[in-house]
Amino acid sequence: MPTVRQQRRGWSWVCWTAIVAAAGCGDAGSTSAGGPSNVAPTQPGGDPIKLLFITNSNADWWNAVEKGMFDGGRDFGVAVEMRRNEGTTAGQIRLLEDALSLRDVDGIAVSVIEAEAPGVADAMRELQKAGKVVIAIDSDTAPEFADARSAYIGTNNIAAGIAAGRAAATLRPEGGKVCVFVGISSAANARERKLGFFQGAGDRFVEAETFDDGGDKARASSNVDTALTKYPDVGCLLGLWSYNAPRIADQAAADPARRQKLTIVTFDLDELAVGHLERGNIDVTVCQNPYEMGYQGVKLLKALIQKDEATVAEILPDGKTRDTGVRIIVPSADSPIRGDNVLTIEEMKTWLESKGLKSS
Amino acid sequence: MAGEQGAQVVVSPPPAREDQTNRRRSGLGLLTGSSELGLIVAIVAVLALIYLLDPQRSFFDERSLRTLIHQAARFGVLALGAAVVIIAGGIDLSVGSVVALASVVSAMLTTEWLPALGAGSATANPWVVPAAILLTLALGVLIGLAHAEMINRLRLPPFIATLATMAGLRSLAMILSNNRPKTVNVEAFRALGYDPRWTISIFVACALLAHLFMSRTVLGRHIYALGGNEAAARLSGLDPRRLKRIVYGLAGFLSALGGILFTGQSGQGQATMGVSYELFAITAAVVGGCSLAGGVGSIRGTVLGLILIQCVIKGTGQVIRGIDSTQIEGLVLGLVVVLAVAFNQGVRGRRE
Structure with missing residues (x-):
C-alpha cells in the first residue's frame, strides 16, 4: 500500500533526523576564546564578536594559523572558529555561502583559493553586503577583485x-x-x-x-x-x-x-x-609566519568591526596590507x-x- | 534483441507502477495517499527540528533560504538525469566527470576556442555564449549516447560503462585545461549559474518537462516498462536499445547543463569540479523513491528527495556548531542511501 509505505518512509526520516540533531545540537565545536573571564567584547549592537577563518586547503600549515587565531581570540576576547576547505573552489564558495547564514559571525578571514575566480569574489562581496567584515589572509584576491575584502594579511x-x-x-x-x-x-x-x-x-x-x-x-x-x-x-x-x-x-x-x-x-x-x-x-x-597571520587577523578583524582606527592603522601601515615576513x-x-x-x-x-x- | 522484434507479437507495454498507484487514487486518496506525502512530512519535520534547535533561526533568513534553493537547483538538474536513468533500470556514475568536462569545455569554448575561430570575444559577439552552451550540451548528449552504445553493443553493465567514463572524462578535462582553471568572467554565461533567478528557472523548467515526459508520454511509460522488466518490455515490442539511447542521452544533456551552471557559479571552468556529484544526484533520486532495481520512481519524488537532502545537510551544519555543511554532507548522503535503500528493500520484501 503506497500510503503505508510513504508514511513509514516519512517516519523513518523524522526519527533519523531527530537522532542526528539530538546527538549534536550542542555547541560542541564552537571555539569560544573569550579569555579567562570568557566574556567576549560586544559590537555596538550588543552581541559578542565572533570571527570565522576559512582556509583554502586542509594542509597542516593551517594548524599554526589556528594556534595564532586561538591565542588572538584569547588575548582580544573574541570567539573564533576555523573552517577548512577541502581544496576546491566550489568547496570554498560553499563555506562562504554558509557563512551568510551564520548570523552571529561578524568578521571573516578568507584564504582565497583562486585569486581570479569571480565566484569566490562574489561570495565575499555577498558577505560584505550582509554587514560582515571580510579580509583576505595568506592568499589574496586578484587586484580586480580587491573590493571584495577590506585588507590582506599575509606574506609578500x-x-x-x-x-x-x-x-x-x-x-x-x-x-x-x-x-x-x-x-x-x-x-x-x-x-x-x-x-x-x-x-x-x-x-x-x-x-x-x-x-x-x-x-x-x-x-x-x-x-x-x-x-x-x-x-x-x-x-x-x-x-x-x-x-x-x-x-x-x-x-x-x-x-x-x-x-x-x-x-x-x-x-x-x-x-x-x-x-x-x-x-x-x-x-x-x-x-612564512602563519602564527602571526592568525593572531594579527583576529586583532585586525576586531578593530575593523569596532571601527578602532588607531589599531587598524597600527596593523596596516599602508592602509590595506600587512606583510608578516x-x-x-x-x-x-x-x-x-x-x-x-x-x-x-x-x-x-x-x-x-x-x-x-x-x-x- | 532489436532484430527479433519483427517476429514478436506486439502488445501493450506493462503499465508503470507509478501509473498503477495513480489509478488507485481517488477522492480523499488524492489528499492523503499522494506518493510523495511521506517526503513532504519528512521535509516539514526537518524544518521544524531546525527551527527548534537553531536558536538564531538563521536557517530561515532570506539569504540563507535563497542560497539553499539556489544550491538545490544546481544539484537538482543532475538529479533529474539520475532519476530517469535509475527508473530505466540503469545507473550513471559519470555525472561528476561530465560536469567537469562540460565545465572546462564550456569555459574554453567561450573564452578561447570560439574567439580563436573568428567569432570574436564573448563580450563583443552575443552569439558566442549561446553557441558555447549549445555545443557543450551537444557534447553531453554525445557522451550519453556513447554510454548507451557501450551498454547496447558491447554489453557492458551500466555500472562498468559509466565507471569507465567517470575516470576517462575527468582525465580528458585535465588534458584540455592543462590542469589550469579557465576563468569565464562573462556576465551572460555566469548569470545561468550565479543568478538564482536564472538557475532556479532553468531547474524548474527541466523538472516540469521531465515530469511531463515521464508521466504523460508513451515514451515515458516505455521507460518505466524497460526498468521494470527489460525482457518483458522487449517481448511487448519495445526497443530497449532506442530507449537506452534516449535515457542516457538525456542524462548526459542534464549533466552537461549542470556543468554549465556550476561553472557559472564559480566563474571558472575546472577539471576538479564535480567530484562525487553523482552521489548527490543518485541519492536524491533514491531518497525520492526511485528503486535501484528500476521501474519505480518519479520526478516529483526526486525533487522532494533533493529538497529533503539539502535541508538536512544545510540544517545539520547549521545546528551542530563547529561543523560545516561540506563536512557533514558525506555522512548525510551515506546514511541516507543506506536508510532509503534498506527501507525500500524491506517494504518490497514484505510485499513478496
Whole structure:
C-alpha cells in the first residue's frame, strides 16, 4: 500500500533526523576564546564578536594559523572558529555561502583559493553586503577583485619567492632546470612565489615544468616521481606549498646518488619536513609566519568591526596590507646561506616549541 | 534483441507502477495517499527540528533560504538525469566527470576556442555564449549516447560503462585545461549559474518537462516498462536499445547543463569540479523513491528527495556548531542511501 509505505518512509526520516540533531545540537565545536573571564567584547549592537577563518586547503600549515587565531581570540576576547576547505573552489564558495547564514559571525578571514575566480569574489562581496567584515589572509584576491575584502594579511609572496631564488642561486651557482610542485598553480601565492623565485635566482635557472596536484597529497608524491623520471637533468626541485616539501624530500631521499645532484628549495615548515631538514634532505625552506597571520587577523578583524582606527592603522601601515615576513631555515650553520632572517632548523624548533607549534 | 522484434507479437507495454498507484487514487486518496506525502512530512519535520534547535533561526533568513534553493537547483538538474536513468533500470556514475568536462569545455569554448575561430570575444559577439552552451550540451548528449552504445553493443553493465567514463572524462578535462582553471568572467554565461533567478528557472523548467515526459508520454511509460522488466518490455515490442539511447542521452544533456551552471557559479571552468556529484544526484533520486532495481520512481519524488537532502545537510551544519555543511554532507548522503535503500528493500520484501 503506497500510503503505508510513504508514511513509514516519512517516519523513518523524522526519527533519523531527530537522532542526528539530538546527538549534536550542542555547541560542541564552537571555539569560544573569550579569555579567562570568557566574556567576549560586544559590537555596538550588543552581541559578542565572533570571527570565522576559512582556509583554502586542509594542509597542516593551517594548524599554526589556528594556534595564532586561538591565542588572538584569547588575548582580544573574541570567539573564533576555523573552517577548512577541502581544496576546491566550489568547496570554498560553499563555506562562504554558509557563512551568510551564520548570523552571529561578524568578521571573516578568507584564504582565497583562486585569486581570479569571480565566484569566490562574489561570495565575499555577498558577505560584505550582509554587514560582515571580510579580509583576505595568506592568499589574496586578484587586484580586480580587491573590493571584495577590506585588507590582506599575509606574506609578500613575491619577496618570499625572491628570497627562495637567491638561496637557490647561492646553493647552486651554475643554475639548472627547475621542476615546480604546487597544489594549484593559479593561486595568487603560488604564482607570486614562482615569479619571485625566478627573479631572485637569475637567468641560469629555467623552468622545466610546473606540476599541479590539486591538493591531493598522493598526487603530490607521484608528481615528484614523474618529474625525476621525465627530467633526468633537472637540477632544482621547488615546492611552493607547505605539504610539497616532505613529498619532494621523500622521493629525492630514496635515491641518495640522485639527491647529491639536486638542490631542494621549499616553502614553509610542514611538520613532516622538520626531520627532512634535520637530515639535510631539504636544502632550504622559506618559512612564512602563519602564527602571526592568525593572531594579527583576529586583532585586525576586531578593530575593523569596532571601527578602532588607531589599531587598524597600527596593523596596516599602508592602509590595506600587512606583510608578516619570512624566515629562511637551513639544515645547519654550515649552510652557505647567511642573513639576519636565517635560522638553523634547531633554532626554528626552539621557537616552535615556545609557541606550542609543530609546524609553521 | 532489436532484430527479433519483427517476429514478436506486439502488445501493450506493462503499465508503470507509478501509473498503477495513480489509478488507485481517488477522492480523499488524492489528499492523503499522494506518493510523495511521506517526503513532504519528512521535509516539514526537518524544518521544524531546525527551527527548534537553531536558536538564531538563521536557517530561515532570506539569504540563507535563497542560497539553499539556489544550491538545490544546481544539484537538482543532475538529479533529474539520475532519476530517469535509475527508473530505466540503469545507473550513471559519470555525472561528476561530465560536469567537469562540460565545465572546462564550456569555459574554453567561450573564452578561447570560439574567439580563436573568428567569432570574436564573448563580450563583443552575443552569439558566442549561446553557441558555447549549445555545443557543450551537444557534447553531453554525445557522451550519453556513447554510454548507451557501450551498454547496447558491447554489453557492458551500466555500472562498468559509466565507471569507465567517470575516470576517462575527468582525465580528458585535465588534458584540455592543462590542469589550469579557465576563468569565464562573462556576465551572460555566469548569470545561468550565479543568478538564482536564472538557475532556479532553468531547474524548474527541466523538472516540469521531465515530469511531463515521464508521466504523460508513451515514451515515458516505455521507460518505466524497460526498468521494470527489460525482457518483458522487449517481448511487448519495445526497443530497449532506442530507449537506452534516449535515457542516457538525456542524462548526459542534464549533466552537461549542470556543468554549465556550476561553472557559472564559480566563474571558472575546472577539471576538479564535480567530484562525487553523482552521489548527490543518485541519492536524491533514491531518497525520492526511485528503486535501484528500476521501474519505480518519479520526478516529483526526486525533487522532494533533493529538497529533503539539502535541508538536512544545510540544517545539520547549521545546528551542530563547529561543523560545516561540506563536512557533514558525506555522512548525510551515506546514511541516507543506506536508510532509503534498506527501507525500500524491506517494504518490497514484505510485499513478496
